[in-house]
Amino acid sequence: MAFPQTRMRRLRASAGLRGLVRETDVRAGQFVLPLFVTEAEGGAGGREAIATMPGVERLSLAAVVAEAQEVAALGIAAVMLFGLPAEKDEHGSGAWDPEGVVQLAIQAIKRAVPELLVITDVCLCEYTDHGHCGVLREDATVDNDATLELLARTAVSHARAGADLVAPSDMMDGRVRAIREELDGEGFSDTPILAYSAKFASAFYGPFREAADSAPAFGDRRGYQLDPANGREAVREALLDVQEGADMVMVKPALAYGDLIREVKRATRLPVAAYNVSGEYAMVKAAAAAGYLDERATVLEILTSLRRAGADTIITYHAKDAARWLR
Numbered sequence: 060m061a062f063p064q065t066r067m068r069r070l071r072a073s074a075g076l077r078g079l080v081r082e083t084d085v086r087a088g089q090f091v092l093p094l095f096v097t098e099a100e101g102g103a104g105g106r107e108a109i110a111t112m113p114g115v116e117r118l119s120l121a122a123v124v125a126e127a128q129e130v131a132a133l134g135i136a137a138v139m140l141f142g143l144p145a146e147k148d149e150h151g152s153g154a155w156d157p158e159g160v161v162q163l164a165i166q167a168i169k170r171a172v173p174e175l176l177v178i179t180d181v182c183l184c185e186y187t188d189h190g191h192c193g194v195l196r197e198d199a200t201v202d203n204d205a206t207l208e209l210l211a212r213t214a215v216s217h218a219r220a221g222a223d224l225v226a227p228s229d230m231m232d233g234r235v236r237a238i239r240e241e242l243d244g245e246g247f248s249d250t251p252i253l254a255y256s257a258k259f260a261s262a263f264y265g266p267f268r269e270a271a272d273s274a275p276a277f278g279d280r281r282g283y284q285l286d287p288a289n290g291r292e293a294v295r296e297a298l299l300d301v302q303e304g305a306d307m308v309m310v311k312p313a314l315a316y317g318d319l320i321r322e323v324k325r326a327t328r329l330p331v332a333a334y335n336v337s338g339e340y341a342m343v344k345a346a347a348a349a350g351y352l353d354e355r356a357t358v359l360e361i362l363t364s365l366r367r368a369g370a371d372t373i374i375t376y377h378a379k380d381a382a383r384w385l386r
């Protein structure tokens with residue numbers, strides 16, 4: 060039966076009817092808030108504004124604990140930590156330093172707010188002086204196999220400090236397996252891996268690289284991150300990560316990649332996280348500040364669309380605002 064017997068507008072007529080048939084829900088318990096922890100003093104109150112990401116700050120160790128308390132009180136599931144070390148070197152040794160900024164932050168947060176999940180980004184780009192995600196060869200390309208051991212060491216150091224999940228974002232081949240083996244060998248067989256499986260070489264990471272001081276000193280990341288044109292390849296990456304032992308997979312960025320959130324979910328059957336990245340956040344903030352968009356309505360629509368596409372978990376810089384709006 061079609062029109063006039065069928066009228067799609069009948070179930071849209073009131074808030075009650077719309078609520079009754081709403082297909083997708085968004086709640087704070089699905090959110091992960093990324094935090095930038097710095098070894099530097101971090102400005103007034105241990106907080107330093109990030110020009111490219113209005114409302115996001117670099118936090119000192121003391122400030123990160125206060126932030127974690129606020130985040131937990133809002134019902135947000137987890138924080139994801141990125142470190143800004145005082146010093147960088149060729150191999151990124153700050154990444155696995157037991158006294159490193161992320162390791163100290165994990166311990167401090169877990170001590171103060173044990174119920175808040177702490178996820179760590181496992182990568183070398185914030186710790187290498189050249190800004191690439193792995194060790195460089197003579198010809199300045201990233202040496203995949205030599206990087207694996209360093210990533211595994213980094214993941215174990217995070218688990219030892221108390222991280223609840225580790226999330227490798229480097230895009231080296233075989234890193235999930237290398238990390239799983241090292242975690243299991245060191246007594247962390249219960250620590251899950253959230254793999255940044257489908258991570259694209261994206262212009263949307265621009266504001267983050269400013270925030271985390273992790274832009275490559277030369278070249279770009281197209282030699283290891285996915286080509287934005289390739290969907291089948293992204294699904295293949297995710298399936299390989301499943302084989303290597305990933306517990307959750309991620310699609311990143313999120314907004315221009317909804318097709319892949321859906322396809323990766325269908326192909327892997329694993330929980331899928333969508334990373335609503337820095338550039339996506341910055342666009343909304345800039346447009347809202349200019350009066351071009353209603354920030355609240357736009358953000359909630361974006362988050363709902365990621366859930367509708369199939370994301371179980373959303374990593375977003377909007378998490379605190381959205382959690383308040385959803386109360």
Ligand code: PBG
Binds near residue numbers: 192265
């Ligand atoms: C580290 C890493 C990046 C992001 C998350 N982990 C930057 C990059 O790959 O250049 C981007 C996050 C964002 O833009 O919000 N490799």
